[in-house]
Amino acid sequence: MPSGGAAFACVCAVKTTSLWLETAQPDRQPALGENATADVCVIGAGIAGVTTAYLLAREKKSVILIDDGTPGCGQTGMTTAHLSNVIDDRYKEMIRLHGVEGARLACDSHRAAIARIESICTQERIDAEFQRVSGYLFLSPEHDESYLDEEFEAARQAGIEVEKLLQAPVQGFQSGPCLHFPRQAQFHPLKYLNGVIGAFTRAGGRIHGGVRAQKVTGGAVAEVETAGGHRISAKSVVVATNSPFIDMFAIHTKQAPYYTYVVGARVPAGAITPALYWDTHDPYHYVRLQRTTNAELGGDNAEPLDLLIVGGEDHKTAQASNTEERFGALERWMRQHYPAARELEFRWSGQVMETQDGLGFIGRNPMDADNVYVATGDSGMGMTHGTIAGMLICDLVQGHPNRWEKLYDPSRVRVGAVGDFLKENLNVAAQYASWVTPGEVSSLDEITPNTGAVMREGLTKVAIFRDEAGQLHRRSAVCTHLGCIVGWNKAASGWDCPCHGSRFDAYGRVINGPASSDLGPA
Numbered sequence: 001m002p003s004g005g006a007a008f009a010c011v012c013a014v015k016t017t018s019l020w021l022e023t024a025q026p027d028r029q030p031a032l033g034e035n036a037t038a039d040v041c042v043i044g045a046g047i048a049g050v051t052t053a054y055l056l057a058r059e060k061k062s063v064i065l066i067d068d069g070t071p072g073c074g075q076t077g078m079t080t081a082h083l084s085n086v087i088d089d090r091y092k093e094m095i096r097l098h099g100v101e102g103a104r105l106a107c108d109s110h111r112a113a114i115a116r117i118e119s120i121c122t123q124e125r126i127d128a129e130f131q132r133v134s135g136y137l138f139l140s141p142e143h144d145e146s147y148l149d150e151e152f153e154a155a156r157q158a159g160i161e162v163e164k165l166l167q168a169p170v171q172g173f174q175s176g177p178c179l180h181f182p183r184q185a186q187f188h189p190l191k192y193l194n195g196v197i198g199a200f201t202r203a204g205g206r207i208h209g210g211v212r213a214q215k216v217t218g219g220a221v222a223e224v225e226t227a228g229g230h231r232i233s234a235k236s237v238v239v240a241t242n243s244p245f246i247d248m249f250a251i252h253t254k255q256a257p258y259y260t261y262v263v264g265a266r267v268p269a270g271a272i273t274p275a276l277y278w279d280t281h282d283p284y285h286y287v288r289l290q291r292t293t294n295a296e297l298g299g300d301n302a303e304p305l306d307l308l309i310v311g312g313e314d315h316k317t318a319q320a321s322n323t324e325e326r327f328g329a330l331e332r333w334m335r336q337h338y339p340a341a342r343e344l345e346f347r348w349s350g351q352v353m354e355t356q357d358g359l360g361f362i363g364r365n366p367m368d369a370d371n372v373y374v375a376t377g378d379s380g381m382g383m384t385h386g387t388i389a390g391m392l393i394c395d396l397v398q399g400h401p402n403r404w405e406k407l408y409d410p411s412r413v414r415v416g417a418v419g420d421f422l423k424e425n426l427n428v429a430a431q432y433a434s435w436v437t438p439g440e441v442s443s444l445d446e447i448t449p450n451t452g453a454v455m456r457e458g459l460t461k462v463a464i465f466r467d468e469a470g471q472l473h474r475r476s477a478v479c480t481h482l483g484c485i486v487g488w489n490k491a492a493s494g495w496d497c498p499c500h501g502s503r504f505d506a507y508g509r510v511i512n513g514p515a516s517s518d519l520g521p522a
């Protein structure tokens with residue numbers, strides 16, 4: 001902790017939105033007023049859906065892109081936007097699960113995704129602050145150098161450029177030996193997304209906001225039914241809603257929702273070398289810089305400043321309620337490792353879908369018609385996975401071969417991943433015990449304004465939110481996907497399901513699948 005640590009302890013002025021949403025608010029899009037027809041309907045306007053829609057529109061397909069809110073306000077607005085082909089489950093594990101050939105293909109696909117983002121920025125003149133930077137993987141205290149040596153060997157086998165260094169270029173703390181990966185990258189995800197949406201509409205694409213897709217029926221002519229009662233008919237449908245709402249079991253038993261936290265602190269411009277930094281802790285810490293200005297953060301001058309963005313403290317969604325401790329631990333870690341960090345400016349959090357074998361599920365929806373596609377399982381590398389989804393699904397829709405098709409096939413089961421599959425599904429099964437446990441509170445008085453809690457009422461449980469004015473809002477606490485009991489998420493002020501990651505706002509309205517309907521009446 002630096003000598004001035006206590007001076008930075010106050011969190012009263014800290015913004016709880018992300019840096020990206022603060023500095024590049026996405027535009028609201030018009031509602032869908034009537035039934036529509038297109039070659040392709042893409043559902044979900046995060047990086048996966050927007051990239052897919054854009055690439056298909058460039059191929060002269062007529063495309064309708066819909067989102068139930070404002071584009072970019074899902075997990076794409078909450079990311080830290082490292083662009084990397086250093087797979088975060090590690091190449092040693094990639095080779096164990098997918099073989100050397102599979103690991104090489106994975107490495108190649110993420111490399112190609114970074115290059116595609118770079119070329120889209122150039123081609124469409126998008127100033128998304130794309131920057132090539134180095135990546136550094138350094139040891140956390142519980143690991144010794146052999147960890148790096150093994151990963152070095154595996155990474156080389158997978159075909160990634162890597163070297164071992166005695167020290168990462170982090171001013172102020174001794175990182176010890178590390179692996180250096182050149183030609184990684186970073187960008188401003190929402191400046192990018194807004195730019196790609198602009199390019200998509202210039203290419204003839206149609207985009208609508210506030211349109212919730214409720215049902216998808218594949219077949220010769222696929223159909224999307226919206227909550228507003230409209231129908232979109234299309235030759236193909238792409239469900240890019242981060243967690244697909246059209247799937248009950250096939251995918252959701254192979255991926256698990258994890259919640260992750262971010263803090264952002266000012267550092268004097270130039271005090272820290274711009275790069276991506278990761279440690280080997282489990283869950284790992286992830287670090288980058290973002291150049292911004294005082295004015296962008298609401299100040300009265302355009303003085304440049306750097307924001308140090310540190311993420312980590314992941315846990316299974318809705319299975320930890322100590323939000324303050326998580327943010328506190330992250331901030332302490334940041335100040336120990338980056339003593340140049342000054343006052344805290346941001347705290348935010350979000351969800352990632354971790355697949356059992358470390359790679360996304362991208363392609364034809366299992367057990368569905370051939371013209372229904374999904375993109376999910378971002379595994380904390382959703383910027384590149386979302387871009388891979390765009391490239392891969394664009395080929396599949398057009399009937400073109402793609403060398404990544406098998407690797408990302410949503411129907412796949414890797415023998416080596418069975419242990420993880422069992423562990424995660426036993427964890428899900430254990431969540432059903434919440435049906436018989438007491439509630440989080442036993443009296444309404446324990447629920448303070450702007451918070452929620454689950455209370456037992458006879459044989460069932462009720463999710464109760466008290467708004468700022470003190471009024472109570474009651475919904476059933478039973479998740480509408482497969483019946484687990486939701487829990488209150490303090491960081492996001494909403495209800496999360498611990499089983500497969502469905503999320504609901506404070507009033508019980510569904511905001512993230514696999515659930516496709518709101519929490520029921522209490």
Ligand SMILES: Cc1cc2nc3c(=O)[nH]c(=O)nc-3n(C[C@H](O)[C@H](O)[C@H](O)COP(=O)(O)OP(=O)(O)OC[C@H]3O[C@@H](n4cnc5c(N)ncnc54)[C@H](O)[C@@H]3O)c2cc1C
Pocket residue numbers: 043044045046047048049066067068069070071072073074075076077078079080081082083084211212213214240241242245260261262286311348349350351352375376378379380381382383384385386511512513
């Ligand atoms: C804190 C944090 C840090 C991260 N850091 C990184 C990183 O450094 N690098 C990296 O590569 N990845 C990172 N990720 C992961 C990455 O941000 C996500 O994987 C990625 O943004 C997911 O994009 P998406 O398009 O799949 O989903 P989203 O961005 O969530 O988009 C899905 C969209 O679908 C909409 N939607 C949902 N249901 C419906 C429906 N029924 N009808 C219509 N619309 C619907 C939602 O409103 C949303 O806009 C991070 C994630 C978090 C939370």
Ligand code: FES
Pocket residue numbers: 479480481482483484497498499500501502513514515
């Ligand atoms: S998300 Fe599956 S039961 Fe809630």
